[in-house]
Amino acid sequence: MKSNFYEKIIIYGLLLFWTFICLFPIYWTATTSFKTAVNVTQGHLIPWIDFTPSWKGWRNLGLSPGTIFTDSMPRREFFSRFLNTFIISASASALAVLLGSCAAYGLSRFNYKFGPMRNPDISFFFLSQLILPPVVLALPVLILYKELSLVDTKIGMILLYTLTVLPIVIWIMRDQFNAIPIELEEAALVDGSSVWGAFIKIVLPIVVPGLVSAFILCLILCWNEYFLAALITSTHAITLPVMVASQISSQSIAWWNMAAISGAMCVPLIIIAIVLEKYIVKGMAAGAIKG
């Protein structure tokens, strides 16, 4: 019994230690956004005990209680970037889920022949896109986009992001569809519905949790993507990571401002992680089990 007790202590000790490692940077960012110069340089950590919180960082962003109702340039800029990021990542994820789930369903239900390519080859063709590093596509796409005047547009970004997450959707959804017994659709087909009718009315409602998982994983990846956005966008379609990165490289920017911006950028995803954790875990687990 005694050894069991020590074991418990070690387990909880390790768990708490890692929780600290995971959460401290977030705590640090959150508190730093309420600090003034003195508190930063003296390395104060705990609000109200070590230092008195101030709204300085948030005031410069236009999000403090005093400035929230007045017009503020930085806030307008921040929200336009925020909106860009949201529109781009949500549309790209939606498009990827739409294309990907159709393709995954087709691959799980029908045998295709496309020249010498059979189903396993087509699956491989889709999944191999995951290996393709974005840097290979970036420069040629940039030049093609210039000719098509798609540089610095949301549409251009959406198309690229859809491509980067499409294999992930297909990977997750293929397992989901394989898990559904074919008899369900056969019954619907006997009743006279078409292939697409059976897909939309019978199959899709069953896999809604899988679709949600895939959508959230795509959303996270697109929201955080920096490399392609940094190359393709310049003024109109700038996303949050690009905005934050440009602030990082300018040395003069104050710590409390940076903390406020990078904190505000992460808040939506942290909320998603807390509320929809089940779906995120499910989406990632789908790939692991099947192998």
Add this chain to the structure above:
Amino acid sequence: MANPNFIDRDPLYVVAPSYINKKTKRIGHLLVWGAFILMFTIGLIQALYTFEKISFGFNNWRPLLYSYIFWAFAIGYSKVLIHGEKGKRALFIFPAVMFIISIVIFPMIFGLYISFTDWNLSSFDGRKFNGLDNFYQMMSDPYYWNSLKNMVYYILAVIVEFAIAFGLALLLNSQIRLRKFFRVSFLIPLMLSPIAVSWMIGKSMLEFRFGPAATLARNLGWENPAFFASPEIARITIMTMDAWTYIPFMMIMLLAGLQSLPKEVLEAAKVDGASKWPLFWKIIFPIMLPVSLTTIVIRIIFKLKLADIVISVTAGGPGGATDTVTSFIYREYRDRSNVGYGTMLSFIYLIIIIIFMTILIRFVSKFLQREA
């Protein structure tokens, strides 16, 4: 397998009338060719206009894009018209295939061409075909080889990440309270953008003068905690930050594997009196091997794209010690606008990746077969 057609039969078998109206068929063909001719005409006009052979045309190549999309839709619709039920089935994968071909294959072919040119976007000369010059330049570019060498280090770090992630997954899988709380907090680093991480950790916590990590290091006896000054330490710091964001990813996959372990085997082993350590090495680890290898392969795929943190924290420094291939090409483009050379570098990188991944996946699947 008496019936040779058995293999060709779809898992979801549809009895459909094989007869398709000749007229519908003709309309289908007409639609595809009509759309194609429209696209071809627009392309031709624009090409002639660009090369100043004719005086009218469009401002950019957008109309060609629209007609291309129209053509793609026409192909999709005509598939149903021409092949009937079979066409409807093809329509499931057709959009995704078409999408990937348009956004990957076209730019790749175009990229292959520009990789053999000397093309500087900031100069007025435009592009010049220069054969294999980019290739020779690459062979003697120490920074490119250095960044490839760094990628080897970065990939080796995956093993350490894997060990930590496995340990965390075991912890989360043991009998604990507040499991959901721990799982959510362990997951959160994955939600953060590498860019946010590079400020939160790289630029502020590791700040030399008053970052908390530097203060801690000083208190622990490291006199001069400069995390980005010497090449080795800078590389390890970048690895740590990247690991911090991606360990949750590996952990979740491994946890899923642990939770699907057959309960009977574990019970039987416990009844036989197996103690913890041998239980892990003799039973859990071998059963987990397929999941582990999948996790590692996927993690390596993500690792090969590593760039964001490097670009925003160290910009490859000191002396290229933290450069990844992606961040190197990024700077090559940003600083020198050298599209031709950059594309050549990225294509060589792609070839190396394909060879490496093929060997890795072959090796892994061979290994798994022998085990099974």
